[in-house]
Amino acid sequence: MPYIRYKHGEASFTFIEKFDSLEKAAKPNEEGELVEVKIKNINFDFTTVKMEKKDERVKDSSAKVQGSSTSKTSEVPGSKAESL
Numbered sequence: 731m732p733y734i735r736y737k738h739g740e741a742s743f744t745f746i747e748k749f750d751s752l753e754k755a756a757k758p759n760e761e762g763e764l765v766e767v768k769i770k771n772i773n774f775d776f777t778t779v780k781m782e783k784k785d786e787r788v789k790d791s792s793a794k795v796q797g798s799s800t801s802k803t804s805e806v807p808g809s810k811a812e813s814l
Contacts, residue, residue, distance in 0.1 A: 732782045739774040743767060 747762030749755035755762065 734780050734782050736778045736780070737774050738776050738778070739772065741769050741773070742771040743769045 745767050746765040747755075748765050749760070749762040754760045
């Protein structure tokens with residue numbers, strides 16, 4: 731079975747975009763043409779390794795077949811359904 735490694739940490743980056751007008755470039759929510767992303771100061775805090783597991787459940791099966799914990803809906807005390 732394959733293993734998957736997750737590296738957790740932080741990094742500083744610079745996101746560079748190109749705009750066709752000063753007004754668009756000045757608006758924080760405006761999206762321009764992506765030019766470049768520079769990543770620097772990468773610090774890894776910790777690493778975890780996990781074994782990749784196969785999903786052995788049948789994808790198109792019902793919850794009942796998959797082992798649902800209950801087959802009917804429980805009534806909540808004080809609900810309208812209880813007083814009818």
